[in-house]
Amino acid sequence: VQLVESGGGLVKPGGSLRLSCVGSGFSVSTYTMNWARHAPGKGLEWVSTISNSGTYIYYADSVRGRFTISRDNAKNSVYLQMNNLRVDDTAFYYCARGRLTTNWFDPWGQGTLVTVSS
């Protein structure tokens, strides 16, 4: 079971990025999937969650209205579209599978770095 994130990079404030997370060794369609982030010098922060069907979606207040989570079960993938990025969005972004029925984050991917700077 593995998760691999991609799509991070350097972007200017106000810019956009789309992160991807591809699962292997399991079917993403069965699981709730999550994004979390770790900013330099700060703790882990939950960002967004999408249910296995895509029916239920949740966002942290800090990203609601700017970020959009989605999934493509045919591609065994989950995405995070990030618009109107701010300097304080700079962080490693992690994708994590949710345990069945409880959604504890297990496992996590290695992360992708997003740097927002002018």
Next chain:
Amino acid sequence: EIVLTQSPGTLSLSPGERAALSCRASQNINSDLAWYQHRPGQAPRLLIYDASNRATGIPARFSGSGSGADFTLTISSLEPQDSAVYYCQQRNSWPRAFGQGTKVEIK
């Protein structure tokens, strides 16, 4: 919104010593709490779920206890590879907040 407060901020102990990390919730969350380990440069890892259940492959020296609003992660005998930041997380309600973390340093 549920707030999780972890203490202490940093714990500096020698190999073989016992570590006790605290996580306090701002309201009753039953047993809806997990602990994660985050080593520098690595992916976070689930250690304990539902307050007291060890995740697959987690050594027996890690244990979790508590319910309601007060929880503890205990590492019975520290090893050098336990140097990391440890986070608690609740799933009782949205948002799925993490605590601010406890850094464990091995002398």
